[in-house]
Each structure stands twice: as structure tokens, then as C-alpha cells.
Amino acid sequence: MTGKILIVVLLVSALFAGVAMYYLQVYAYYETVTPTGTDDVQLTTLDGRRETILYEDFQAIDAESSPIRFRACFTTQTPLSTLTSTYEQYLGAVPRNAPGWFNCFDAETIGDDIRAGRAEVFTSERNREFGIDRVVAITQDGRGYIWHEINECGDKAYDGSPLGDDCPDREIGGN
Structure with a gap:
């Protein structure tokens, strides 16, 4: 018994x-991110400046437990052709899954749109935290998505490889 x-x-x-x-x-x-309404969606111009683009319907979540948990969705009326000729594109970005309850962010669909050429990925901010870039994907119909991507320096730092000369100091980063 x-x-x-x-x-x-x-x-x-x-x-x-x-x-x-x-x-x-x-x-x-x-936690739900409270939008500022003025600078929630920023892209890096071809000459390296960060600019806010026109956006609406901004929703975002974040967590302090990890630098890559940020996810956001929005819409924009700015044509994709204007964005691609003005802002720096980000190569190799792969959207990360969001919790199922954050309905607007479907990483599989976003990834399919990127691979099929229905969406372009732009640099928002390089090394927001050391080794972490913020990227923005925007589809042809104006839906936008933001997430954090581990960059090459972050990959090296996290797997213990020696950092190259092209990596910034670890203190560099916004938040």
C-alpha cells in the first residue's frame, strides 16, 4: 500500500x-509592451541612421528573462518598394516562434513569406544588446513583424569561440 x-x-x-x-x-x-506611438518601428537607412516609419496597429510582447523573446506586429501603408530602396536589408533572419496566445505573430507563415519573396527583412538596430540585432520583416500587403536575431558575434560569444575584431565591445548596446 x-x-x-x-x-x-x-x-x-x-x-x-x-x-x-x-x-x-x-x-x-x-509582458505586453506599451507602444509609444512614435518610435516603436524603426529601420536603419542605407547610410546608417535609424528612422521611424509610419505604422499602425502595433502590438508587442517581451520578457526580461531572455534578450530574444521580443515579438511585435504592426501594419504600414509605406510601399515595400520604397522601404527596400531606403533601408538596409538584413540577410539570413529567421523568425522565432512566439507563444501561441500571441496570435498576430506566426513564425512559420512569416518565414514562408520571406522565402517566397512576399516579405523583406530590414535592420532595425544592430547590437541592441551585445550579439542581438532587432530586425523587421514587412510583407507586400503591409503587415510587419519585429523580433530579435542573434548575430555572428552573439553566436561566437554564446558558443565560446573567440570574438573577431569586427565584434563590438560587450558594453555596446541600447537596452
Whole structure:
């Protein structure tokens, strides 16, 4: 009888731990970002300046637990052709999954749009934190998405490789 009780206690504990871990990963650390309404969506121009573009319907989430948990969605009326001729494109960006409850950000669909040429990815801010770039993808129909991308220096720092001379000091970064 004691063995059965012990097994039930272990199973209930494991179930509780699993539910708690799921909740912590998907819900607990994320906070809704309050938009400023003036500089939430910025792109880097071809000559290296950051500019705010026209945007509406901005929604974002972030978490202090990781520098790559930021996700945002918005719309813009600015034609994609104008954006590509004015702002620095970002090569190799791959959108990261967002929690399922953040409905506007579907990483798989965004990735498909990028691969199919229906969306372009732009640099918002390089080394926002050391090794982390903010990127913005905008589709042909004006839907926009923002996330953080680990850059080459970040990859080197996190896997322990020596940093190259082209990497900035670790103190560089905005937030």
C-alpha cells in the first residue's frame, strides 16, 4: 500500500512540475509592451541612421528573462518598394516562434513569406544588446513583424569561440 501511495505522489508531483514548467515558458515571463506611438518601428537607412516609419496597429510582447523573446506586429501603408530602396536589408533572419496566445505573430507563415519573396527583412538596430540585432520583416500587403536575431558575434560569444575584431565591445548596446 505504501508503494502505491508513493507512486501516486510521484506522478502527481511530476504532473504539477510539467504544468508549472509549461506555464512558466509560455505565459509567466511575457509582458505586453506599451507602444509609444512614435518610435516603436524603426529601420536603419542605407547610410546608417535609424528612422521611424509610419505604422499602425502595433502590438508587442517581451520578457526580461531572455534578450530574444521580443515579438511585435504592426501594419504600414509605406510601399515595400520604397522601404527596400531606403533601408538596409538584413540577410539570413529567421523568425522565432512566439507563444501561441500571441496570435498576430506566426513564425512559420512569416518565414514562408520571406522565402517566397512576399516579405523583406530590414535592420532595425544592430547590437541592441551585445550579439542581438532587432530586425523587421514587412510583407507586400503591409503587415510587419519585429523580433530579435542573434548575430555572428552573439553566436561566437554564446558558443565560446573567440570574438573577431569586427565584434563590438560587450558594453555596446541600447537596452
